[in-house]
Amino acid sequence: MISGFANPHRFMSFSRWAAPTLALIAAALLALGLWLGLSAPPDYQQGETVRIMFVHVPAAWTAMLAYLCLGGASFASLVFRHAVADAAASAAAPLGAAFTAAALITGSLWGKPMWGTWWAWGDSRLVSVLVLFLLFVGYIALRASIEDEGKAARAAEILALVGLINLPVIKFSVDWWNTLHQGESIFRAGGPLIAPVYLIPLMLTGAGYSAAFAALWLTRTRMEVRRRRSLGLALRAAR
């Protein structure tokens, strides 16, 4: 199915209706999830600060999803030379950087009242997410720094593929090392440890963030496909 979108015309006709549909789904999920999250009772340990979870955790999940999409699209572009894949990779990077920045800042705002510090360099989860942010920024900077778009794309795609190793490091950092973060409490064997009153709004906002990312990603990929088409036409006109 994915290879079908290698054809720009097929991708454009699919994304024309898929992007606004996903945006509507995202708005509905976020409205419901945030309403339930803000109406939930305070946590017995974390009190009212537990509400930060409904924006922090989905931002972190979506940042990792964005990098997975960046890596997948980079692989498809590098190996199969799909026309839309490179456009999709470059479209995912700024969105991923924004979600990662949001996860880092909201995490810091949660950390100060709960851990007594805004940041801890010894915390492997915090540092590996900071590395994720630097990978997104590095990808964007690398693409912008090389004039030849083809060479810039190849270099950035290799960086994106190397950076994929950071995703399991982020996921398992709380199991491999001692950190301020609690151990895995949602996606674990034996089921989630979180009470349904928090788990349901968290899953709704998580799905909402993912749908919002998908809608924005499709829209930015459409934009990139059009920009490249314009570049081709301008070059042809100049000859």
Place this chain on the structure above:
Amino acid sequence: MSFGGKYAPFVIGAYAISAVMFLWMVIDTLLRARSARKTLEALEAERRGAGDAP
């Protein structure tokens, strides 16, 4: 609905940062998408005007 009680500055701050991030992404994406569409439409119109094949 509760926005944090004595921790309100942290809770409201986190929600405000998230809202700003979303707003930036939506506005930046829509503005760039509109600009790319208009540029392409102008170039295609110019090309049609010059008598090129579609």
